[in-house]
Amino acid sequence: MDFALTDEQRDLQAAAARLLADRYPADRVAGMADAAAGDPDAWPLLRRQGWCDPDLGMVEMGLLAQEGGYALAATPWWSTVGLAHPVHRAAGLAVPPGPLTLAWQDDPAGGGCRAVRHRDGWRLTGVRALVTDATAAAALLVAADTDAGVALFAVPSPADGLTVEPQPTLDRLRGAARLRFADTPGELLVAPDAAGRALADARRHGSTLLACEAVGVARRALDLACRHAGDRVQFGRPIGAYQAVAHRLADSYVALELATSLALRACWLLGAAGNAADTTGSAANGPEVERAYAEAVVTGRRAAVRACEDALQVTGGLGATWEYPLHWWYRRALWLDCFDTPTTTHLATLADHLLAARPGPS
Template sequence: MDFALTDEQRAIRQAARDHLERHYPPLRVCALAEGPGGSEAGAWPELIRQGWLDDDLGMVELTLLAEESGRCLHPTPWWTTVALAAPYALAAGEQLTVPATFADGGGTVRAVRSPQGWTLTGQVAAVPQAGAVRCLVVHADTDQGPAVFTCDTGSAGLVVEELSTLDTLRRMARVRCDGTPARLLVEPDRAAEAARTARLRGGVLLAAEAVGVAAGALDMAVAHARQREQFGRPIGSFQAVAHQLTEAYVDTELARSLAYRAAWLVQHETEACAQAVDEAVLVARSAAVRTCETAIQITGGMGVTWEYPLHRWLRRALWLEAYPGFGDDPHDRVAERLLRRADPDEITPTAPDGR
């Protein structure tokens, strides 16, 4: 079985990297992070022109784009749109072409139907980039069970309150609905399946972005180790530095392999895709945090200053590690698979001495 990228996929990755490096060098990303919105609102038409929201992009292609986005901390709501909101639109046979995000209001938001249509009432404590998007995809409770709705962020009765968050490029917000008009996107009888698909696709893209974050931090650390000299030699020539970079490189490559594998399995809807996604998320998130911490250690005193951009990558890595939006902790699911017992009738009794 050939898991190599096609020529077209490699071209997509290179075009994405060229575009992002040209428009979002580290200093500009940091400037946007310290601005009022934390993102560049006017970039969306260019993303559409570049094909980042084309409906013929498969899971592997989206994974490559998510990785490149993480590498430069792409300061737009593209990731929240394709990873969190778009899977529900896809389940409804629709395509999202405007900036969007997902609000999990299960248990806290109630949807009521009247002759005038659906309305939402309730609150979601933390919604990624709700202050930077035009559309909310909301999971809410109905009399028939959970369902998924969409509403415009400018709708009546909708209040978005931005919160103080670690990663100012992906700010969280509290969302309150008070009789907010909404449109039914996924009916109750299809909501569970849509949520499962969204968890798989979103998990892959979270892992892919984490790989990009690790790769971006590693690039900065390697560049510093080549240029910075001590005792007349680049610090990368010392084992204490070289070995740390090597371990970070291995962590990043392992995470990349698992993310690509998960993307391929989800795209082909195999039975192993759920386990592959959990494994990719666990490894990629850990690799991103460890690599960022290693990079900061290698860059020394400069690395811990506010002016040096590396802390932005660590902030995103920590955000990805903490994001709870895909259900239970994947540690629990992986552990359950590892420790799942056979049928009790098939278990051979063990003597008290272990024989």
Template sequence: MDFALTDEQREIRRAARDHLERRYPATRVCALAEGPGGSEAGAWPELIRQGWLDDDLGMVELALLAEESGRCLHPTPWWTTVALAAPYARAAGEPLTVPATFADGAPDGAAPTGAGTVRATRSRRGWSLSGQVPAAPQAGAVRCVVVRARTEEGPAVFACDTGSPGLVVEELSTLDTLRRMAQVRWDGTPARLLTEPARTPEVARLARLRGGALLAAEAVGVAAGALDMAVTHARQREQFGRPIGSFQAVAHQLTDAYVGTELARSLAYRAAWLVQNDPEGSLACAQAVDEAVLVARDAAVRTCETAVQITGGMGVTWEYPLHRWLRRALWLDAFPGFGDDPHGRVAERLLRRDDAGGITPTTLDGR
């Protein structure tokens, strides 16, 4: 069985990297991070022309684009659009060609951090929304907000334009200024229905699988970008007449970061492939996404921390761009938008193993 990328997929990755490296060098990304909004408003038409929002892109292709976006900290709302909002628009048969994000105003069970309460009411004029969500990613930089709201029949998903009457978006002070969170309030805001209450639970489940796979892919890109900076520094920086990369203490750290990043990449690609080829979102698909999210988020944080250590005092200065990658890694690690923490589900599956040599609850404490 061939697990390699196809020629077309490799070309998509190459074209994406060329475009992003040319348009968003680290100096420009940092300048946008320190400016208002933290994103480039005029880049969206170019993304459409290059096919970044084409309906025929599969999950593997989107994962490659997400990885390259993470590598350079792509300063547009593309990730929030395709990973968070697009699954609901696609379920409704609507193409999503404008920057968008998702806000959960009707969370399942215990509300995750950032979830709020939004209610939808229906009248002769149509649907309207009232309520608020304390933190929605990049709501201040998009033109459409997709929100799950409560109705009399149960949660349903709606969409509304950011310029709609009664909709107020207030950006928050957040660690990652390239992906700012915002408080969103609705006060009788007109909205259009995307998914009926009967379909919403299943659509939300599949949307979380898709979003989780793309989160893992972006985390891999963040790790790869930080590793590139660390390797470049280790080659150029000299001590005692030798590049510091020739010393074992540095080389071993870079090797560990490389191994962690490659492992995360394999799991992210596997998760994306399963989401693409398992439209029902089976248990195996959900397990793959959980594993990819856990490993990729951890690899991003660890690799960024390793890069900071290798670059030494320069790595913790404001002028050096590495802290932007660390901020994104921490953002991804803390993002609660896909429900409960997957650690619990992965641990439960491990503890259920009863095969020979497997882990069981009675052996964890040594008894």
């Protein structure tokens, strides 16, 4: 069995790397991060390049996510393709052309979101917080409580009664916002009988792509560290010749390779399960998919944080300065490490699988 990428997948990844390298050199990334601003002109370009093609496979999306993490592309691509598009597919609807995002998290200060049906349609009232890329979205997909349970709604942005309040985040290139709804009209996309599954699938889909993005972040941090280790000379030798530096980089590389393999494996399994569900109508999750998803998230997060922290150690005082770009990738790694489901929950999932596989006492 051949587990390698196909020639078409390699070409796709190489083309994405060239596109993002030209558009997001490190100095531009730093400038956008300093200004806490995204790239408003990128969306039409990504659509023309096929990044939002509904026929794009999960592995191909994972490769694009890797390159997005490597370049720190300041676009709403992940929130649109990773979170929102799966909801439209679950609803059996065509994917809209504009950027989208998904809102399901309660405000940490308290308060949720509720939808009530009126004669003229559904109305939403309440709050959703930490909504990624909400300020750039042309429409918002919102999870709201109803009398029959949680349902998913589409709300255009702007809309009557909708207030979008930017929230400060550690990663300035991936902004978040608090959404306040005051009798805001919404279109029902997924009814309560299917919304819970659709929301869980969308979160799994998005987090799997974030595991791939973490791989890109780790690879960029390792590249920065290796370049510095080869250029910086102490006592007549590049510092990479010394074991204290070389072994640290080698350990980071091993973690990166493991995360890369597990992230792509999770993409393949999730994509295959989704195709099977489309064909048979069965659920697109099972023990193997859940285990692969948890493995990808845990190893991706750890590889990204480790690579950035190892790079900080290797680059020394230079890497800790504001002018050196490494800290922007470190911010993304820390954001990835705390997004949505905690790592401890994924570890508990893996522990359950391991213990269930053990034979009972004889």
